[in-house]
Amino acid sequence: MKRALVFALAAMVFGAAPALANQFSNWAVLIVAGDDRAHDGSPAQVFDNARRDLAKQFASIGFSPANMVEFSVDPAPDAQPTDVKSIADALWDVSNRATGGCLIYFTSHGSPDGIVTGDRLWAPDKFANVVNNACGSKPSVVVMSACFTGIFLPPLQAPNRMVMSAARPDRTSFGCGNDFKYTFFDQCFLQSLPASGDFPGAAELTRACVSKREHDLGAEPPSEPQLSVGDKVASALRWR
DSSP: OHHHHHHHHHHHHHHHHHHHHHTTTTEEEEEEEOOOBOTTSSBOOHHHHHHHHHHHHHHHTTOOGGGEEEEESSOBTTBEEOOHHHHHHHHHHHHHHSOSEEEEEEESOEETTEEEETTEEEOHHHHHHHHHHHHTTSOEEEEEESTTGGGGHHHHOOTTEEEEESSOTTOOOOOOSTTOSSOHHHHHHHHHHHHOSBHHHHHHHHHHHHHHHHHHHTOSSOOOOEEEEOTTTGGGSBOO
């Protein structure tokens, strides 16, 4: 009897991670590299580096590659060309095929008016309309990695949604030059995923990582990544 109880408890403990991870297998995933230039205008792979490695990280915690769509400004066999209409159409299509939830990660340059998307600037209200249309009331995670992306939180916030930005509405973020493989925020997010068991936890680790890196390298003023977690979504965001 005792042995049976031990086995039952072990099955609960060791079976928990795969069961939770599997809940993401029917989620739609959109990953966008919105630009291919460094802050000085020279060619840079910093955003595409993050795009490629985020896809691998997301797959490792249970998201299905079959339900992922990726966009890049540069021609790539694993990504479609970055433009607003194509991104909106692709998110609509994949979210109708994979109906469990939405995971959106956008890495690019930003301004107080929006985020760079190929040759356009995508405003927060227009972007939120696309997300709301495709993802609606599904549990969702939206990460906007660019300068000034705190402007995206108000139109994207919802009880069923976690939204994170790389910076305050009035602050830049750092690391988009050719001296780095990833932006500071993207690198910290990539490092935080395997160290956590849920997206809110990864977000907090990311914020601490960004703060330390900026302090160590003397990057001022601090970007202060922003985070909003809806009161009806936290339980849907765990993978172990």
